[in-house]
Amino acid sequence: MVALSVPAEVTVILLDIEGTTTPIAFVKDILFPYIKENVKEYLQTHWEEEECQQDVSLLRKQAEEDSHLDGAVPIPAAPENGADDLQLMIQAVVDNVCWQMSLDRKTTALKQLQGHMWRAAFTAGHVKAEFFEDVVPAVRKWREAGMKVYIYSSGSVEAQKLLFGYSTEGDILELVDGHFDTKIGHKVESESDRKIANSIGCSTNNILFLTDVTLEASAAEEADVHVAVVVRPGNAGLTDDEKTYYSLITSFSELYLPSST
Numbered sequence: 032m033v034a035l036s037v038p039a040e041v042t043v044i045l046l047d048i049e050g051t052t053t054p055i056a057f058v059k060d061i062l063f064p065y066i067k068e069n070v071k072e073y074l075q076t077h078w079e080e081e082e083c084q085q086d087v088s089l090l091r092k093q094a095e096e097d098s099h100l101d102g103a104v105p106i107p108a109a110p111e112n113g114a115d116d117l118q119l120m121i122q123a124v125v126d127n128v129c130w131q132m133s134l135d136r137k138t139t140a141l142k143q144l145q146g147h148m149w150r151a152a153f154t155a156g157h158v159k160a161e162f163f164e165d166v167v168p169a170v171r172k173w174r175e176a177g178m179k180v181y182i183y184s185s186g187s188v189e190a191q192k193l194l195f196g197y198s199t200e201g202d203i204l205e206l207v208d209g210h211f212d213t214k215i216g217h218k219v220e221s222e223s224d225r226k227i228a229n230s231i232g233c234s235t236n237n238i239l240f241l242t243d244v245t246l247e248a249s250a251a252e253e254a255d256v257h258v259a260v261v262v263r264p265g266n267a268g269l270t271d272d273e274k275t276y277y278s279l280i281t282s283f284s285e286l287y288l289p290s291s292t
């Protein structure tokens with residue numbers, strides 16, 4: 032087994048979810064199809080609710096920003112003329128969500144609606160989140176050694192809490208000291224990592240970020256965050272240069288804390 036020593040200055044381990052703690056297949060084959068299959072009915076059922084209206088407003092704002100993009104799906108202003116307009120509006124939101132998902136976009140607007148939709152599926156017990164088997168034992172060990180463990184995922188904080196709260200390992204939310212999503216900034220922007228350090232109350236070089244995406248690793252590194260790229264079954268392949276440049280791990284058990292024997 033390969034061992035990667037965690038630098039002594041690291042006090043915080045920051046974890047990506049999809050492709051790092053959790054198989055991409057769980058997200059792509061279970062969570063995302065749930066949205067595509069249920070979004071129309073969800074909007075029809077919850078349309079009058081404040082939360083749903085806020086989600087639609089955010090999606091509409093995003094659609095305006097996206098209007099220059101190829102294939103972008105506009106969302107018209109709120110309907111005034113009854114049921115037919117409402118159905119057209121709902122269909123536009125459905126089409127917009129499906130278009131964004133076809134590109135695996137990580138917009139806050141899309142992620143917020145997804146999080147709200149998954150709430151019903153998780154709390155009713157229809158879905159349980161999957162974690163790689165090394166994740167929970169390693170996180171427990173790190174915390175026992177005094178490390179803080181935070182999550183930084185494009186999935187909304189609400190969705191992150193659902194994953195950790197309703198998992199095949201039970202409710203493991205207590206293993207996480209805090210959560211960050213794209214509201215703090217996108218994962219490919221270094222400024223987001225600086226803001227995360229600031230919010231935790233540490234320096235960027237006190238953080239070790241584990242992610243499967245080299246663009247995210249590169250942004251974090253530019254902010255002076257330590258990084259390791261996580262190689263899991265089903266993840267996108269890395270180029271030879273990326274394999275040479277980054278520290279790679281295939282399991283969290285390959286990380287050694289300075290105090291580990």
Ligand SMILES: CSCCC(=O)C(=O)COP(=O)(O)O
Pocket residue numbers: 047048049050058062137142145183184185186187190191194218
């Ligand atoms: C945490 S909710 C489900 C995953 C998701 O929607 C997503 O976009 C995952 O992105 P990540 O940044 O964790 O790779």
Ligand SMILES: [Mg+2]
Pocket residue numbers: 047048049050051242243244
């Ligand atoms: Mg990921």
